[in-house]
Amino acid sequence: MRYPKSPFVGNPGLEGEILKVNTAGLAPLLEWLCLTPRVTTYRVNTRRTCVEECKRTVVDKLAAIYGQKAPKVYALSRLTDVLCIDPLDDENIRPDPGLREVIVDTTCGAALLRGAHIYAPGVLAMESNTQVNEMVNVFADLSGKCKRGSTARYDSSQKIFVGQGRTLMQRYQLFNNSDKPATGVAVEMQSNVSGVPVLGDLSNSDILLQNLPSIVCVHVLAPQPGERVLDMCAAPGNKTSHIAEIMNDVGSVVALDSSASRVRNMRPRLCSYQSITTHVFDSTKAAAADLLPTPSTLSDPPFPRASFDRILLDAPCSGLGNRPQLSSNIKRPKILQSYPHVQRRLFAQAVELLRPDGILVYSTCTVTEAECECIVAWALKKFPELRLVDATPRWGGSGLSLPDLDVSKSRLLQRFGPGTFDGDGFETVGFFIAKFQKVA
Numbered sequence: 525m526r527y528p529k530s531p532f533v534g535n536p537g538l539e540g541e542i543l544k545v546n547t548a549g550l551a552p553l554l555e556w557l558c559l560t561p562r563v564t565t566y567r568v569n570t571r572r573t574c575v576e577e578c579k580r581t582v583v584d585k586l587a588a589i590y591g592q593k594a595p596k597v598y599a600l601s602r603l604t605d606v607l608c609i610d611p612l613d614d615e616n617i618r619p620d621p622g623l624r625e626v627i628v629d630t631t632c633g634a635a636l637l638r639g640a641h642i643y644a645p646g647v648l649a650m651e652s653n654t655q656v657n658e659m660v661n662v663f664a665d666l667s668g669k670c671k672r673g674s675t676a677r678y679d680s681s682q683k684i685f686v687g688q689g690r691t692l693m694q695r696y697q698l699f700n701n702s703d704k705p706a707t708g709v710a711v712e713m714q715s716n717v718s719g720v721p722v723l724g725d726l727s728n729s730d731i732l733l734q735n736l737p738s739i740v741c742v743h744v745l746a747p748q749p750g751e752r753v754l755d756m757c758a759a760p761g762n763k764t765s766h767i768a769e770i771m772n773d774v775g776s777v778v779a780l781d782s783s784a785s786r787v788r789n790m791r792p793r794l795c796s797y798q799s800i801t802t803h804v805f806d807s808t809k810a811a812a813a814d815l816l817p818t819p820s821t822l823s824d825p826p827f828p829r830a831s832f833d834r835i836l837l838d839a840p841c842s843g844l845g846n847r848p849q850l851s852s853n854i855k856r857p858k859i860l861q862s863y864p865h866v867q868r869r870l871f872a873q874a875v876e877l878l879r880p881d882g883i884l885v886y887s888t889c890t891v892t893e894a895e896c897e898c899i900v901a902w903a904l905k906k907f908p909e910l911r912l913v914d915a916t917p918r919w920g921g922s923g924l925s926l927p928d929l930d931v932s933k934s935r936l937l938q939r940f941g942p943g944t945f946d947g948d949g950f951e952t953v954g955f956f957i958a959k960f961q962k963v964a
């Protein structure tokens with residue numbers, strides 16, 4: 525089967541929700557969402573190490589796997605904490621008819637195309653008699669109809685070839701019906717059709733696997749040592765740690781998230797930063813108009829008005845910028861329509877909490893007008909005290925223009941989408957960044 529040209533096959537109602545004004549861009553956008561960003565990026569914790577040091581480690585790992593064919597690893601001239609890994613040159617692999625098959629769902633398939641291995645919960649089906657250490661063809665099931673644990677070959681026109689791997693587990697370990705589901709790598713990928721090197725995730729306290737726009741986003745916020753910074757929707761904390769690193773861990777970074785389990789999971793990773801405090805808190809209630817700033821009111825949410833120098837609102841969103849998207853989990857327009865409501869509520873709190881002259885960055889990992897440019901247009905109308913400022917450093921393209929957001933304003937935004945290459949010429953996931961300053 526051919527790769528899909530839209531993550532919403534057969535769902536025109538949903539497609540219609542994505543770009544309502546700039547409809548000419550819709551078809552290229554949908555096709556682009558299905559494709560894999562082929563450059564892998566890591567953010568380097570420059571408080572602990574440097575890009576050159578990490579580069580040496582990654583180069584050695586790649587050489588051990590790919591020898592002479594190892595892809596290029598390089599730093600970026602304008603972002604001093606990013607390490608990039610190019611795709612392999614000649615990945616033109618096809619399914620080998622002599623091999624047995626493993627089937628994964630589309631979420632797992634997307635991760636494999638970006639260089640991951642298959643973890644046990646990701647395996648939907650493995651043919652009977654597959655042995656440990658056996659090479660297998662790996663397919664992703666686009667239809668969602670493959671039965672978990674099935675033993676027969678999954679004959680479907682709706683499966684796409686993703687790559688080949690070597691099994692580390694057998695069927696009885698994967699589908700054992702016990703209270704303790706299997707964990708760990710089930711199939712170690714050897715190759716994939718995207719050509720993204722199969723490294724798994726090398727993240728540790730020195731480097732973090734992170735998409736380039738997420739790294740750019742915190743540079744746009746540009747926090748300064750000694751400042752008081754609020755990260756309103758912080759979990760899993762990837763941008764929170766970046767904020768603290770740029771501030772040299774000096775000042776105060778307050779990380780809020782409404783999900784208790786997500787905060788619990790991010791705490792161990794953030795506890796080595798002196799400047800970060802984390803709270804389980806609903807940020808739609810983060811501002812308390814009647815509080816005066818005192819050491820105690822500043823330490824726990826809700827917070828007094830105008831009590832932060834900078835605020836990052838990396839809002840909950842439809843996540844449609846994630847690439848590749850072989851088939852979207854969002855099936856109904858109503859779900860898409862629900863996000864702007866909470867985004868506006870969070871935004872209104874951010875404006876209250878920001879001090880005069882302070883900086884607010886609004887970002888999403890999605891591509892819909894309603895969650896990106898429309899929120900900016902709404903905010904500029906609703907809060908005359910805000911002015912839009914240039915979202916630099918710039919790696920994505922301009923925002924889209926709308927009837928109430930002219931080109932002079934949309935140029936200040938940063939949208940990562942089809943055809944918007946960053947300075948070094950590679951494509952990323954979809955993302956949106958807007959930067960505001962509160963007029964004193």
Ligand SMILES: C[S@@+](CC[C@H](N)C(=O)[O-])C[C@H]1O[C@@H](n2cnc3c(N)ncnc32)[C@H](O)[C@@H]1O
Pocket residue numbers: 738756757758759760761762763764780781782783786805806807808838839840841
């Ligand atoms: C896009 S994720 C944030 C990613 C994070 N900034 C990072 O880079 O690691 C959005 C987060 O918003 C949280 N969230 C949703 N509604 C919220 C609310 N009302 N208050 C605080 N957090 C909320 C979700 O639990 C989720 O963790």
